[in-house]
Amino acid sequence: MPTSTETLEENEFLLIQEISRKPTRTQRDLSESLGLSLGMTNLLIRRLARKGLIKITQLDWKRTQYLLTLKGAVEKTRKAYFYTRYTVRIFRQIQENITTALTQEYRQGRREFVLVAQDEILELLRDTVSDLPLPNAAFTFVPRFQEIPPGVDLALCATLEAPPKTANGRRYLSLVDFEDIDFRLS
Template sequence: MESHERYAHQILTEIEAGERHSQRTLASGAGIALGLTNLLMRRFVRRGWVRVVRIRPNRVRYFLTPSGLAEKARMSRLFLQDSVKFYANARERVGASLAALSASWPEGATEKRIVFWGSGEVAEIAYVCLQETDLQLVGVAGDRVGRFFGLPIQPCSELGAHGLGAVPFDKLIVTSFDNQPAIAAQLEELGVPAERIAWL
């Protein structure tokens, strides 16, 4: 799904919710410029997806038409297909990285203890892939408080050269695709040696 279709989907979803929206609130909700929202709304009306009802001289209300509902459903299917495709690609990429990491361990190693840096969606995909390897997740370092598949999420400040708090580990796996230079700088500041860090 292209970016303009994502914006269109967001706006149609907002209109379908039935709340009274101005083009300004629709633009703000979609995170796009008011001019682009105006252009999209005119296109929606021209295609028959949205009906405009004037409730006061300077106030209108937007309603989704049956063809607008059908178009929104089509866009939702595309969005879901893209999400599934992203998950499949991410799982393949992460699975290959974890398999390569496991294979690179010194021969005869009895334990392959790892820690995840991060507890978001990529970490969840990594956890699923981890089940197909002989790597053992012993800890998770992250910014949020809570649990990650039964393990407590430790503050990043608890991370050191050889352990997460009192838990020793062999490798730290960065389970994020975002802002790797900033993460690398933070790990260096915490004293984690570069050779103990694996990137997905």
């Protein structure tokens, strides 16, 4: 779970990205597009200006322009690089978790697998299982826990959705839990 400092840094990075896309957006527009309160957006803008990452120019009494400085552009590039590197590491770790979990279950005799996932993670799961040498293995992909077919005793999960409170004899195995990856935007 990210610390409050990491969350602020991530929000600063997202704000820098938004400012670089359209410098004349209002604070309200920025806060809405980032899903932050207006007060938090104002705090972050002031912080970025204090760090020398953006320049604030009053165009008229109603409009303000936020420009990325050279230092801000360098910082945006640096943070984008680290974020990309982190994302690749996460995907590799998830692929490794998928491979390990499925291979272990396969060796124990399981041939039918139900995987709960959505969006890009679903694509990653499909790509990973298609490359696994597991003859006669069958994979069912569902987007939500409530769509798991009856009688399934193991569900492999890669989703933000919390598993049902009662397992009814069903095991839920997370494919995305790991602790060895540490991410910081700094």
